[in-house]
Amino acid sequence: MADVRVLVQQISAKYGNKRTSLLPILQDIIKEKNYLTSEAMTEVARALDISAAEVYGTASFYSFLETKADGKNKIYICKSITCDMKDKNKIIEAAERTLKIKLGETTPDKQFSLFETNCLGLCDVGPAMLINDDYYTKLTPLKIQTIIGDITRRK
Amino acid sequence: MSNKLKRVDIILSKYSVAPYQILKETIQRPKEDVIQELLDSGLKGRGGAGFPTGLKWKFAAAEQNEVKYVICNADEGEPGTFKDRKLLCEVPRKVISGMGICAWATGATKGYIYLRSEYKYLIPDLEKELEIFAEHSKEVGLNFPIEIFVGAGAYICGEETALIESMEGKRGEPRNKPPYPIQNGLHGKPTVVNNVETLASASMVCRYGAREYKRFGTNDQKGSKLFSVSGDSPNEGVYEIELGMNIANFVETYGDGDTKAVQIGGVAGFCIPRKRFDKTIIGEGNTTGASTMLFNSTRSMYRVLHNYLEFFEEESCGQCTPCRVGCQQLLKGIEAVKKGEKPAEYLDQLIELSRTMKLTSKCGLGQSVTNSFASIIINFREEMIY
Numbered sequence: 146m147a148d149v150r151v152l153v154q155q156i157s158a159k160y161g162n163k164r165t166s167l168l169p170i171l172q173d174i175i176k177e178k179n180y181l182t183s184e185a186m187t188e189v190a191r192a193l194d195i196s197a198a199e200v201y202g203t204a205s206f207y208s209f210l211e212t213k214a215d216g217k218n219k220i221y222i223c224k225s226i227t228c229d230m231k232d233k234n235k236i237i238e239a240a241e242r243t244l245k246i247k248l249g250e251t252t253p254d255k256q257f258s259l260f261e262t263n264c265l266g267l268c269d270v271g272p273a274m275l276i277n278d279d280y281y282t283k284l285t286p287l288k289i290q291t292i293i294g295d296i297t298r299r300k
Numbered sequence: 301m302s303n304k305l306k307r308v309d310i311i312l313s314k315y316s317v318a319p320y321q322i323l324k325e326t327i328q329r330p331k332e333d334v335i336q337e338l339l340d341s342g343l344k345g346r347g348g349a350g351f352p353t354g355l356k357w358k359f360a361a362a363e364q365n366e367v368k369y370v371i372c373n374a375d376e377g378e379p380g381t382f383k384d385r386k387l388l389c390e391v392p393r394k395v396i397s398g399m400g401i402c403a404w405a406t407g408a409t410k411g412y413i414y415l416r417s418e419y420k421y422l423i424p425d426l427e428k429e430l431e432i433f434a435e436h437s438k439e440v441g442l443n444f445p446i447e448i449f450v451g452a453g454a455y456i457c458g459e460e461t462a463l464i465e466s467m468e469g470k471r472g473e474p475r476n477k478p479p480y481p482i483q484n485g486l487h488g489k490p491t492v493v494n495n496v497e498t499l500a501s502a503s504m505v506c507r508y509g510a511r512e513y514k515r516f517g518t519n520d521q522k523g524s525k526l527f528s529v530s531g532d533s534p535n536e537g538v539y540e541i542e543l544g545m546n547i548a549n550f551v552e553t554y555g556d557g558d559t560k561a562v563q564i565g566g567v568a569g570f571c572i573p574r575k576r577f578d579k580t581i582i583g584e585g586n587t588t589g590a591s592t593m594l595f596n597s598t599r600s601m602y603r604v605l606h607n608y609l610e611f612f613e614e615e616s617c618g619q620c621t622p623c624r625v626g627c628q629q630l631l632k633g634i635e636a637v638k639k640g641e642k643p644a645e646y647l648d649q650l651i652e653l654s655r656t657m658k659l660t661s662k663c664g665l666g667q668s669v670t671n672s673f674a675s676i677i678i679n680f681r682e683e684m685i686y
Contacts, residue, residue, distance in 0.1 A: 164468065164469040164470075165487070166469060168449075169449075171452070172452065206617075207472070209417045210452050210453070225379040225380075225607070225611065226379055226567070226607045226608065227379070229603075262418075262453070263615065264377060264378070264379040264380070266376055266385045266419065267382065267385075268380050268530035269382060270536075271530075278420040
């Protein structure tokens with residue numbers, strides 16, 4: 146609890162303790178903590194002098210401000226129409242098989258969380274996905290297995 | 301007017317002048333002339349709403365305020381659209397030049413690039429380019445710092461007032477208009493929000509002049525435009541095309557020989573069936589974000605529409621009832637008809653509902669659902685039922 150408070154204080158000091166800094170502050174907390182814990186959101190509310198409900202209400206509006214899944218590597222597989230036409234379902238199945246989790250879940254070692262997401266703007270090179278900030282294109286079931294394997298070994 | 305498809309190479313061409321030369325030359329001219337040049341060029345916003353860019357700048361310039369903002373809208377979220385990514389990747393200087401020119405013409409003091417979270421990998425290169433811009437703008441005495449603001453994943457934030465709300469640390473819920481951002485935008489100050497391609501095009505108008513730029517395009521829309529081509533096409537990618545061609549020509553070039561429908565303007569746009577390919581001109585009021593997705597005869601249009609509706613249902617900000625509940629009911633409705641729980645005539649009621657959403661929704665999201673919904677149901681009714 147104490148370390149969360151220090152972290153939030155440091156980050157909010159960096160951007161200025163004002164409501165308009167809320168998104169960058171939340172994004173930085175995710176970088177450090179993998180997701181927004183309720184303690185962190187309460188601390189942000191305290192730092193910016195707004196209600197915790199305002200912080201949660203804002204965070205839960207945005208799909209990349211994660212308030213639940215705490216995996217270190219967040220996999221977002223594109224489900225929009227052109228990736229769907231290019232068999233994104235097979236990519237998701239392969240990811241689920243490799244990680245032994247379902248969509249929306251996190252591996253027990255907290256290394257991976259798996260999601261679907263809306264259009265990534267990579268329609269010409271789909272099926273596509275993001276892992277954290279990096280993009281991967283022209284996926285195949287084999288390719289996604291390899292990518293996940295590489296990240297697992299790197300840690 | 302010829303409908304032949306013509307490729308152009310203005311916006312996406314490589315840099316052919318010294319860094320920020322266009323900016324430096326433009327700001328030597330009288331501001332009114334430059335804004336007039338933009339008005340004459342007929343350039344309309346390339347984000348989708350199609351508001352005349354020169355007019356937006358003119359209004360912003362007329363606002364009396366010491367603080368004004370220019371925001372480059374790089375929240376490209378329309379499914380099937382990826383031209384802004386390509387522009388920011390390959391020729392960011394043209395975009396940033398456009399921001400600089402806009403700032404000078406309107407008297408803006410600070411700029412932001414609102415970059416969607418999904419494009420974070422572009423940040424290092426963009427920051428390098430912003431450093432180059434800072435050096436050159438300092439050289440010519442233009443005091444206009446530009447920062448990158450990273451979005452957090454919300455389609456609706458492409459709508460300019462939702463984008464501003466999000467930059468103010470709030471939920472990305474669109475505001476009532478008026479007041480428009482040019483009067484009351486970010487932090488209550490006059491704000492020009494322009495799409496990435498609009499800004500690049502504006503700098504090209506400044507470079508070539510309105511007359512040269514107007515040689516391209518139709519009476520309704522001038523110049524060239526980037527099209528994102530995806531789906532059942534052997535040539536997916538971004539192409540710069542003169543406005544005014546018909547879909548038949550487009551399909552001939554980019555289709556796979558078996559195209560049964562083309563979705564133009566992204567999921568917020570229209571689905572054009574084969575029988576109307578030669579009657580539909582791309583670039584006349586129907587090209588939101590210039591997304592063009594091709595579907596061949598193996599595709600189920602029910603599945604396509606279902607995918608669109610899931611998208612709308614998730615991305616509706618939930619603020620106004622017609623959009624929040626309407627999107628849910630349209631999705632449930634087509635599922636019920638497909639399962640046989642509702643009669644085929646129920647589809648007509650759903651079309652009515654989508655038209656009510658157009659009349660009553662607060663912003664472009666809810667208002668445009670009917671475009672793809674009605675065009676798919678009407679043209680592919682059988683596929684919805686059986």
